[in-house]
Amino acid sequence: MNTIDTENAEWREQKQLKRAPIMISLIVGAFFAILNETLLNVAYTDLIEELEVTAATIQWLATGFMLVVGVLVPVTALLNQWFTTRQMFFGAMILFTIGTFVCGISPNFSILLIGRLIQAGGTGLLLPVMMNTILVLYPPHERGGAMGTIGLVIMFAPAIGPTLSGLIVETLHWRWLFFLVLPFALLSIVVSSIYLKNVWEVTKPKVDIISILLSTLGFGGVVFGFSSAGEGNGGWMSPEVYIPLGVGGISLLLFLWRQLKVKEPLLDVRAFQYPMFSLATVQLMIMMMTLFSTIIILPMFLQGAATLSAFITGLILLPGGILNGFISPVVGRLFDKYGPRMLVIPGTIIVMVVMWFIAGITPTTSIPALILLHSLLMIGIAMVMMPVQTNGLNQLPRRYYPHGTAILNTLQQVAGAIGVALFISIMTAGQSKYMASVSDPTAPIRQVEALTAGVQGAFSIGMIFAVVGFVLALFIKRSAAHPEA
Incomplete structure (x- = not known):
């Protein structure tokens, strides 16, 4: 019996389940949960004015969200072994729905923050549930396509967040950012109650x-x-x-x-003894930091130096987000057929070259050029992230699945926090250095030039991370499925 036949035999029981309805149940809920990570990004100005708080205070809506997810995801390795698939998903979606409702009716900043933290609890539970379900339902040679579908959700949802947010805030009220999500969250709970099945064993360690x-x-x-x-x-x-x-x-x-x-460890770090999993962890963290250098810094540049509105900024970033989302399933199928090298190496080259060009942007850079660069960057990142992640998880034995997914999701969240801090610090330092070298730092043109200098410095460091990612890509090879997978 060849390898594929063996894998099919081992997965026969799981394949008897109707996988499509299970995946749809998970994807619908995850889309709107992940969408909320970026849905508030362009509404902060309105929130500062209406809730009468400072910019430093309003940032807690983002910082608190990341903090809860960063704390909760490591514990999911344990929770996935104590609760069934349905229990985990319902718990996540109920938390998310309650948090969304609280945010929508919040009379002040404190209640809004509490709602965001409850939302984050649901989101933090949801992603590991999705990935662990894929690892159980699909044999290694089919996981690329399934992970690519999840990649569509993970990348497309936050990509359209700023654009959708700008449209809603300009035409309605910021509370509708939450009210419009509520029906879909409830729909996800109803659909999953009908179609979602338990797919993993509860061992209660x-x-x-x-x-x-x-x-x-x-x-x-x-x-x-x-x-x-x-x-x-x-x-x-x-x-x-x-x-x-x-x-x-x-x-x-x-x-x-x-x-x-x-x-019985909470998070079994022995998963790092598998080289492709370790390589995937580092590669994903680098890609997340490179990604954050763009999705955080570029909007600041477009609104601050190029003086574009939040809605126009969102529209500029939208094509890249859409391409990233829709190319992910294609990348997944190519991964199943050809393995990671033919995707990851060209992908890192694209990211590296694009970051070199972005490091030279100025306020006079044309909008079509910005759209092209951002779109190419998102394509390159799509060619790297899901193949690397799937390849790393494929090497693990089945007992490490909850731990592997929790490790990757946790460290990506940590990398996101590091990326935000590092690149904003570099940008700020570049601005300060430029201001110190000019005679009239209060002049508006000098402030634009200072922001440009800071942004170029941040993107230059982002390019260095992209080079490291390319070097690591040269060592990647297709993971053979573990005998215990």
């Missing part, structure tokens, strides 16, 4: 409270510290930055040590 506490302090401290640095409140030497980073770093070291000592 021992709960290690110490590991949960160390994980929460570790990942929470790191995400909070980097996010605080990204907000620009005192920079890296602020106590709000170095204290959480110090506590988080020490807690993570203790967490890793404990995971290697206990019999």
Whole structure:
């Protein structure tokens, strides 16, 4: 019996389930949960005015969201072994729906923040559920296509968020950002109650409270510290930055040590003994940081230096997001057929070249050129992220699936926080350096030139990350399915 026949035999029981309805149930819920990560991005100005808070305070709607997801995702490896697929999905969607409703009716900033944190709880549970379900339902040689479909959701939803947000805020009210999502969240719960089936075994391992506490302090401290640095409140030497980073770093070291000592670890870091999984982890973190250097810094440049409206900025970024989403399933099918190298190496080359061009943008760069560069960047990232992730997870034995998906999702969230902090810090430092060199820093033209200099510096560092990603891509090879997969 050849390898494919063996895989088909091992997955025969799962294949008897109707996979399409299960995937549709998961995708509908995930789309709107992930959409909310970027849906508020262009509404912050309205929120600052109406809720009478500062920009530093309003940033907590983003920082708090990342913090909850960063803390919660590592625990999903345990939760996936304690609760069924249906229980996990319903729990995630009910949390998300409640949070969305609270945000919509919130009378002040505090209630809005509570709603966002509840939303984040649902989102943090949802992504690992989706990926773990794919690993169980599909044999390794079919996972690329399934992961590509998930990639459409993961990349397309946040890509249209700013555009959709700009349209809603300009024509309705910011509360409709939440009210319009509510019916779809409820629809997802109804559809999943009919079609979603339990696909993994509940083993109920021992709960290690110490590991949960160390994980929460570790990942929470790191995400909070980097996010605080990204907000620009005192920079890296602020106590709000170095204290959480110090506590988080020490807690993570203790967490890793404990995971290697206990019999039933919360997050089994032994998954890193598989080289393609380790390579995938580093590659995904680099891609996330490169991605964030664009989706955070580029809108700031378009609105601040090129003086475009939030809605027009969203429209400029929309084609790239749509292309990224719709190319992901194609990339997944190509991965199943040809493996990762023919996708990941060209993908990293595209990212590297585009970042070189973006590092030279100015306020006079034409809108068609910006759309082309951003679209090519999103295509390159799509060619890298899902193939690398699928290839890394394919090498793991089945017992590591919950741990592998939790590790990748957690570290991508941490990489996102690091990316935001790092590139905003580089941009701010570039602005300050330029201002110090001019005679009249209050002149509007000098402020535009300073922002341009800062943005170019940030993108130049992004290009260096892209080069590292290309070098790593040269070492990737197709993972043979583990005998215990």
